[in-house]
Amino acid sequence: xxxxxxxxxxxxxxxxxxxxxxxxxxxxxxxxxxxxxxxxxxxxxxxxxxxxxxxxxxxxxxxxxxxxxxxxxxxxxxxxxxxxxxxxxxxxxxxxxxxxxxxxxxxxxxxxxxxxxxxxxxxxxxxxxxxxxxxxxxxxxxxxxxxxxxxxxxxxxxxxxxxxxxxxxxxxxxxxxxxxxxxxxxxxxxxxxxxxxxxxxxxxxxxxxxxxxxxxxxxxxxxxxxxxxxxxxxxxxxxxxxxxxxxxxxxxxxxxxxxxxxxxxxxxxxxxxxxxxxxxxxxxxxxxxxxxxxxxxxxxxxxxxxxxxxxxxxxxxxxxxxxxxxxxxxxxxxxxxxxxxxxxxxxxxxxxxxxxxxxxxxxxxxxxxxxxxxxxxxxxxxxxxxxxxxxxxxxxxxxxxxxxxxxxxxxxxxxxxxxxxxxxxxxxxxxxxxxxxxxxxxxxxxxxxxxxxxxxxxxxxxxxxxxxxxxxxxxxxxxxxxxxxxxxxxxxxxxxxxx
Numbered sequence: 001x002x003x004x005x006x007x008x009x010x011x012x013x014x015x016x017x018x019x020x021x022x023x024x025x026x027x028x029x030x031x032x033x034x035x036x037x038x039x040x041x042x043x044x045x046x047x048x049x050x051x052x053x054x055x056x057x058x059x060x061x062x063x064x065x066x067x068x069x070x071x072x073x074x075x076x077x078x079x080x081x082x083x084x085x086x087x088x089x090x091x092x093x094x095x096x097x098x099x100x101x102x103x104x105x106x107x108x109x110x111x112x113x114x115x116x117x118x119x120x121x122x123x124x125x126x127x128x129x130x131x132x133x134x135x136x137x138x139x140x141x142x143x144x145x146x147x148x149x150x151x152x153x154x155x156x157x158x159x160x161x162x163x164x165x166x167x168x169x170x171x172x173x174x175x176x177x178x179x180x181x182x183x184x185x186x187x188x189x190x191x192x193x194x195x196x197x198x199x200x201x202x203x204x205x206x207x208x209x210x211x212x213x214x215x216x217x218x219x220x221x222x223x224x225x226x227x228x229x230x231x232x233x234x235x236x237x238x239x240x241x242x243x244x245x246x247x248x249x250x251x252x253x254x255x256x257x258x259x260x261x262x263x264x265x266x267x268x269x270x271x272x273x274x275x276x277x278x279x280x281x282x283x284x285x286x287x288x289x290x291x292x293x294x295x296x297x298x299x300x301x302x303x304x305x306x307x308x309x310x311x312x313x314x315x316x317x318x319x320x321x322x323x324x325x326x327x328x329x330x331x332x333x334x335x336x337x338x339x340x341x342x343x344x345x346x347x348x349x350x351x352x353x354x355x356x357x358x359x360x361x362x363x364x365x366x367x368x369x370x371x372x373x374x375x376x377x378x379x380x381x382x383x384x385x386x387x388x389x390x391x392x393x394x395x396x397x398x399x400x401x402x403x404x405x406x407x408x409x410x411x412x413x414x415x416x417x418x419x420x421x422x423x424x425x426x427x428x429x430x431x432x433x434x435x436x437x438x439x440x441x442x443x444x445x446x447x448x449x450x451x452x453x454x455x456x457x458x459x460x461x462x463x464x465x466x467x468x469x470x471x472x473x474x475x476x477x478x479x480x481x482x483x484x485x486x487x488x489x490x491x492x493x494x495x496x497x498x499x
Contacts, residue, residue: 094131095131095135098131098132098135099135099139101132102132102135102136102139103139105136107136107139107140107143111136111137111140113137113140113141113144114137114141120134120137120138120141123137160465160466160472164465164466164467164470164472168469168470168471169495170469170495170496170497170498171215171217171469171495171497173494173495173496174216174217174491174492174495174497175216177491177494177495178216178491181491200237201237201239202307202309202310203237204309204310204311204312205235206235206236206237207235207236207237207314207326207327207330208237208239208307208310208312208313208314209226209236209237209238209239209313209314209315209316210239210241210300210303210307210313210314210315210316211223211238211239211240211241211315211316211317211318212240212241212242212296212297212299212300212318213240213241213242213296213318214242214296215318215469217469217485217497218318218319218467218469219240219318220484220485220486221321221481221484221485222316222318222320222321222322223238223240224484224486225321225322225323225484226238226322226326228484229322229323229324229325229326230325230326230327231325231327232325232327235327239307239313241296241299241306242296297418297419298419300315300381300419301396301397301400301401301419301423301426302397303315303386303388303391304388304391304392304397307388310388311387311388311389312330312385312386312387312388312389313385313386313388314326314329314330314383314384314385314386315383315384315386316382316383316459317381317382317383317461317463319382319444319461319462319463319467319468320382320383320459320460320461320462321459321460321462321480321481321484322458322459323455323457323458323459323460323480324457324458324459326458326459329385329434329438330385332385332432332434334385334387334390334432335432336390337387337390337430337431337432338386338387338390338391338394338396338427338430338431339379339384339385339386339387339427339430339431339432340384340385340386340387340431340432340434341379341380341381341383341384341385341431341432341433341434341439342379342380342383342433342434342435342436342438342439342441343377343378343379343380343433343436344377344378344379344380344441345377345378346377346436347436349442349446349450351442351446351448352441352442352446353436353441355378356374356375356376356377356378357372357373357374357375357376357378357424358374358375359378360378360415360420360421360424361374361414361415361421362413362414362415362416365410365413365414367406367410367414368414368415371425372425378420378424379424379427379431379433380439380441380461380463381419381420381423382439382441382459382461382463383438383439383459383461385434391430394430396426396427396430397426399425399426400422400423400425400426403422403425403426404422407422437456437457437458438457438458438459439457439458439459439461440453440454440457440459440460440461441461441463442461442463442464443460443461443462443463443464443466443468443474443477443480444461444462444463444464444465444466444467444468444473445463445464445465445466446464447474447476447477449474449477451476454477454480460480462477462481468480468481468482469481469497469498478498482498485497485498
């Protein structure tokens with residue numbers, strides 16, 4: 001839209017931008033125009049312009065690809081001045097209304113649903129759906145897909161749980177071959193350590209690590225990584241605890257019906273999956289791993305009795321990798337506390353480092369609510385400095401077992417997750433927090449682990465189901481672990497470990 005006033009002030013022309021149509025031409029006399037006349041003329045034009053814009057919009061609606069700012073403004077303003085609403089806006093408004101109606105409507109039984117969006121469009125065309133029918137079918141499709149997705153997620157979690165509880169073929173092969181070697185090779189049955197090294201086992205001048213495991217491959221990675229990362233490997237002493245009677249012990253422990261059903265029963269039966277999130281279900285499955293009733297997990301509470309001549313030890317889980325020299329741990333002042341551990345309620349990673357007591361205990365149980373604070377910070381097992389000399393002066397072990405018995409009496413309703421909850425109670429007031437860089441957790445259940453932080457951590461911990469020696473381990477996190485596996489070893493090669 002253009003407004004043109006002739007140099008002689010004798011005419012005013014209003015034309016469209018394409019200059020083919022003169023919408024309005026006003027001629028004035030040749031005489032001199034007074035300011036009052038000009039003012040009234042402009043006032044009239046101001047009144048007429050909106051209607052001119054409407055006319056311009058109608059005239060240029062078809063065949064015009066570009067428009068000036070005045071034209072576009074007219075196109076937008078015209079329909080509103082006439083009380084008209086754009087068709088697309090009315091369509092959206094009507095569709096919202098239909099969706100609201102359908103959202104509360106019962107879906108008919110036996111309604112045949114399309115398998116895909118393209119089939120839905122085809123059915124609309126062939127069956128001449130009205131908008132309400134389309135909305136109802138679409139809602140039924142979305143709800144069905146949501147149910148299928150949830151069921152698939154829960155099935156995936158169950159399969160992952162079984163995979164994490166099983167023994168990989170390679171590790172099973174390794175155990176059989178080593179057993180055969182032990183029975184047929186006298187050299188393999190030699191005393192360890194050699195007699196001249198026995199005094200070192202109780203010498204507090206050395207750095208003593210304790211590892212309880214029944215996984216020889218995992219143990220080899222812990223030991224190898226510790227030795228390779230140490231500035232003084234000659235000062236390291238490893239106490240590896242295993243138990244050839246583990247299965248018999250497990251059978252005895254599992255004689256309690258509630259324990260057997262809890263760890264080996266149907267994990268889906270009785271679970272309301274419609275009201276359970278996948279994350280909550282995954283947490284429950286993790287707590288039902290049979291490893292949590294393994295004697296090896298409970299042995300750490302007996303460390304002062306197992307090593308009566310040692311003053312301080314560092315206890316390690318078998319699913320960790322040591323990347324830095326740990327000798328400075330023996331110089332950390334525990335301020336009279338028993339357990340030096342990393343707290344798990346502080347840190348940038350909200351998935352891993354957001355654990356408080358409420359995450360482990362059932363605070364609707366009266367005993368839990370009476371004795372514990374749900375907001376109290378939790379701490380991690382897996383890399384702990386234990387002052388055994390101070391520990392022997394406490395009743396930590398007695399407290400631990402008394403709470404285990406209470407949980408059994410309450411049919412496991414006080415907590416569900418293994419050995420850490422009773423330890424959180426037993427060590428209450430005996431924990432000295434250490435810097436989180438010493439112990440990074442979550443590599444066994446969080447695929448979004450920060451790789452740069454993992455590289456910097458002194459110890460990385462594959463706590464969770466996705467152990468690095470399992471097929472379900474995260475591929476991008478496995479190299480931190482496999483770099484310490486000796487693939488040149490004949491037993492490793494013959495059993496095709498992680499091949």
